Amino acid sequence: MTLLPWKGATHEVGPRSSTFEDLSLPLLPALHNVAHWLTRNPSDAEDLVQETLLKALRGFSGFEPGSNFKAWIFRILRNSFLTSRSGLAARYTVSLEEELQEDSEGRARLYPESAIDRETPELNVIRLADRSAIHKAMEQLPPLLLEVVLLCDVEEMKYKEIAVVLSIPIGTVMSRIARARTHLRQSLNGITSTKELHT
Amino acid sequence: MSDHVPIGKLNALADGELSTDQLIWVTDHLRSCPECTSFALEQSLLKSATMRAGQRYTPSNEVVARMERMISSQNLSRSSDEGKRDSRRSVLDRSAQWNVWGGWIAAACLLFLVGGVGLVKINQYGTQTAAVERAALATEFGDQHIATLAAGQPPQVLSSDRHTVKPWFQGKLPFTFNLPENMPDDMKLNGANLTYLHNRPAAQLLYSIGRHSVSVFVQQQTSGEGQTVQVSQQSGFHLASFHTKDLSVTGISDVEPARLTDLMSRIEQAQTK
Numbered sequence: 375m376t377l378l379p380w381k382g383a384t385h386e387v388g389p390r391s392s393t394f395e396d397l398s399l400p401l402l403p404a405l406h407n408v409a410h411w412l413t414r415n416p417s418d419a420e421d422l423v424q425e426t427l428l429k430a431l432r433g434f435s436g437f438e439p440g441s442n443f444k445a446w447i448f449r450i451l452r453n454s455f456l457t458s459r460s461g462l463a464a465r466y467t468v469s470l471e472e473e474l475q476e477d478s479e480g481r482a483r484l485y486p487e488s489a490i491d492r493e494t495p496e497l498n499v500i501r502l503a504d505r506s507a508i509h510k511a512m513e514q515l516p517p518l519l520l521e522v523v524l525l526c527d528v529e530e531m532k533y534k535e536i537a538v539v540l541s542i543p544i545g546t547v548m549s550r551i552a553r554a555r556t557h558l559r560q561s562l563n564g565i566t567s568t569k570e571l572h573t
Numbered sequence: 574m575s576d577h578v579p580i581g582k583l584n585a586l587a588d589g590e591l592s593t594d595q596l597i598w599v600t601d602h603l604r605s606c607p608e609c610t611s612f613a614l615e616q617s618l619l620k621s622a623t624m625r626a627g628q629r630y631t632p633s634n635e636v637v638a639r640m641e642r643m644i645s646s647q648n649l650s651r652s653s654d655e656g657k658r659d660s661r662r663s664v665l666d667r668s669a670q671w672n673v674w675g676g677w678i679a680a681a682c683l684l685f686l687v688g689g690v691g692l693v694k695i696n697q698y699g700t701q702t703a704a705v706e707r708a709a710l711a712t713e714f715g716d717q718h719i720a721t722l723a724a725g726q727p728p729q730v731l732s733s734d735r736h737t738v739k740p741w742f743q744g745k746l747p748f749t750f751n752l753p754e755n756m757p758d759d760m761k762l763n764g765a766n767l768t769y770l771h772n773r774p775a776a777q778l779l780y781s782i783g784r785h786s787v788s789v790f791v792q793q794q795t796s797g798e799g800q801t802v803q804v805s806q807q808s809g810f811h812l813a814s815f816h817t818k819d820l821s822v823t824g825i826s827d828v829e830p831a832r833l834t835d836l837m838s839r840i841e842q843a844q845t846k
Contacts, residue, residue, distance in 0.1 A: 395644055402640055403632055410630035420636055427640060431647050433772040453769050457716045508626035526588060527620050528627030533590050541767075548581050555584065555619055 394434045397443045398427060404444075405451055408524050412455050412517070422458060426451040445535040452521065452539055511561035519554035526551055578602050578609045587616040710823075711807045713770055717777065718788040718810065718825045721766070728764030728779050738765050738778070746774050748793045750820055753839040759783045760836060780836060785828035787836060794821040802837045804830050813837040817844050 405426060410419035430437075430447050437446055512520060525536045526547075536547045578599055585591045586599055603610045632640075730741040735752035742749070745767050752762065759782060766777040770792060778789040800816040811830045814823040815837060824837045 398644065399641065402637060406632040406636070407628060407630045411627070416630075419630070420632075423632075423640065424643065427644060428647070429772060431644065436772065450772055453772070457713070457720060503622075505622075505626045508622055509629065512623070512626065523623060524627060527623040530624070533585075533588070548584065551584050551588070552580050555616060556580075558619060558623065559615075 393439075394431055398430060398447060401444060401447060404529060405447065408448070408521075408529065409451060409455070411512070411520065411524055413458070414513075418458070422451065422455055425454050425458075429454060442535060442538070444529075445531070445538045448525065448529070448531075449539045449541070507562055508558075511558045514561045515554060515557055519550060519557055522547065522550040523554045523558070577606065578613075583609065583613045583616050586613055587620045710771060711805070711812060714788070714790060714812060714823055714825045715808050715810055717768060717770070717790070718786075721777065721779065721788060722786055729766045731764045733762045733764075735762060738762060741765065742767065742776055746776060746793075748819060750776065750791050750822075751843040752778070753843040756839065760832075780824075782826070782828045782832050782836060785826055785832075787824055787826035787828060787833065789822060789824040789837070789840060792821045794819055802834050802841060804834060815841045817841070820844060 402423070405423050406419060409422040409426075410416060413419045413422055426447065430450050433450070437443065512523065515523060521540065522536060525531045525539060526533075531539070533544050533547045537544045540547070542550075582591065582595065582599055585595070591599060599613075603613060730738055732738055732741075735754065739750070739752055742765070756762075761781055763779045763781055765779060768775050768777045768790070770790060773792060776791040778791065780787040780789060794816055800814075802813050802815045804811060804813045806812065807825070810825050810827055811833050812823055812825050813830070813833045813836075814821070816822070822837070822840060824833055824840075826833050
């Protein structure tokens with residue numbers, strides 16, 4: 375029943391309000407960073423964080439003390455994003471191909487081994503040092519893959535936590551991470567090749 | 574190809590998600606496979622590079638201050654009633670030093686007066702909060718209904734059979750509900766989604782009445798009494814709600830209110846079976 379902390383929740387908001395402040399304020403930079411990546415716009419990001427905090431404060435009585443507050447508030451952020459203007463736009467511009475790569479159980483199929491470019495690490499180390507190239511590669515990620523990269527690599531969440539935030543099975547988390555990294559590697563490859571052509 | 578460690582395992586290695594047994598197996602393999610070692614190293618480098626580059630946006634001090642103020646003001650408005658009660662107590666303490674009888678009478682009058690005002694204020698605050706909550710929820714119903722229409726994607730459970738749709742929610746929702754049978758020809762169940770309203774899980778049942786789409790949101794009722802179907806309006810859509818002892822059910826659609834009420838009444842009757 376740990377998956378249903380809101381079950382049988384009581385409404386005692388007042389005495390717990392200071393705890394909400396203590397728990398949420400340290401996460402403000404992380405929430406803002408992820409919100410900005412998702413919305414790609416500073417004012418939308420600010421609106422999204424504000425909406426998340428208001429919703430979280432309102433629903434704080436349903437939060438089970440001692441459970442994972444970070445996963446809980448990031449799930450609110452993600453759900454708020456999905457129903458926001460920019461979230462809806464992002465959701466409907468995901469290519470059909472991306473959607474079709476998930477099977478009937480919602481699990482994404484892994485890229486075949488042949489799709490992995492096992493290049494020399496030296497080349498890729500050079501690419502990985504180029505922060506702007508990585509920014510660009512991340513910007514090119516479809517929303518479903520970007521969010522999993524942000525939670526896994528940037529926020530360093532465990533697969534179990536990511537599964538809670540995104541409301542998907544752990545297997546889907548793993549396959550999305552694999553797809554996201556393959557996507558990043560391919561984008562970095564393309565970005566670097568373009569740069570080399572221009573120099 | 575099958576000799577190599579699967580990509581998922583190499584990612585899990587970079588993410589520190591391998592179990593001890595898997596870690597031993599992967600480490601053993603890496604000792605003898607330069608290709609996998611090189612790939613694992615690269616995945617780790619990619620992860621750390623993404624982590625550094627991903628920390629891209631920092632909120633300005635102004636934004637942080639604004640958010641802090643917003644949380645504080647929300648907290649203040651919630652705790653203001655407690656503050657009022659504290660100040661009333663200190664007034665009473667001072668009055669205790671007055672003339673014994675006169676003081677007690679004055680204190681009693683004051684307590685009665687301030688208590689009355691306090692009760693009225695608390696009532697008003699409660700009413701306002703409930704109205705804001707209701708409006709926010711109605712907006713969320715509208716947003717989710719529009720999002721479903723705009724998505725044009727099949728529902729998570731695509732079936733017109735109530736014996737398929739209802740069991741699909743088993744284990745996904747902390748409550749259960751019944752679906753009506755013997756519906757009119759132009760009124761049909763198209764499927765359902767698992768959704769979240771005010772961060773609580775809810776069932777979004779998708780019906781059609783003629784060519785009109787209807788979303789029916791079923792949530793757990795946390796408090797309050799049962800209430801029969803009532804109709805209201807939100808952004809051009811009609812909303813019809815009813816509450817049972819355990820469930821709160823709201824339907825939203827642009828279909829004429831009488832048809833929406835008919836559907837909701839059928840769902841309400843199904844809950845009594």
